[in-house]
Amino acid sequence: MTDLTAVDKVLQTHNHDKSMLVAILQDAQEQYRYLPKEVLTQISIKLEVPMSEIYQVVTFYKAFSLKPRGKHICSICMGTACHVRGAPLILETVKKHLDVEPGQNTKNMQFTLNTVNCVGACAVGPVVQVDNTLYGNLTSMKSIQLLKKFEKD
Numbered sequence: 001m002t003d004l005t006a007v008d009k010v011l012q013t014h015n016h017d018k019s020m021l022v023a024i025l026q027d028a029q030e031q032y033r034y035l036p037k038e039v040l041t042q043i044s045i046k047l048e049v050p051m052s053e054i055y056q057v058v059t060f061y062k063a064f065s066l067k068p069r070g071k072h073i074c075s076i077c078m079g080t081a082c083h084v085r086g087a088p089l090i091l092e093t094v095k096k097h098l099d100v101e102p103g104q105n106t107k108n109m110q111f112t113l114n115t116v117n118c119v120g121a122c123a124v125g126p127v128v129q130v131d132n133t134l135y136g137n138l139t140s141m142k143s144i145q146l147l148k149k150f151e152k153d
């Protein structure tokens, strides 16, 4: 069962203000790394907002996840500019290194691997995003070195 203490705190921080729904969901996701059903139910009850409305918001914004995610989100850009500069090799190397396919979490829940299409930094492609930071001019070897920095924290 999900501990609801963290979401209760988030709701309190936002004074149970339903106009802050998106911010509340963002903060709740930061606490749980995703949005478990029990957390959404708690938000629905406490804000008196129907679950259907909450699901509409959660499914509209790509940043929200209804599935458990790793501690770090590693997104490999597969847009055209990155693709021609070697993104497929980076993807293969990272998949092997983490032993996952895109959309999956590593067994230790340290990473979730994703692919994305253009993150707007084509000039420095190939690009990998880890959490909220973009890393450019990568090679497959540099990508592994980058991930190693996130393996222990």
Ligand code: FES
Pocket: 077, 078, 079, 080, 081, 082, 083, 117, 118, 119, 120, 121, 122, 123, 125, 126, 127
């Ligand atoms: S194609 Fe990768 S940043 Fe644009």
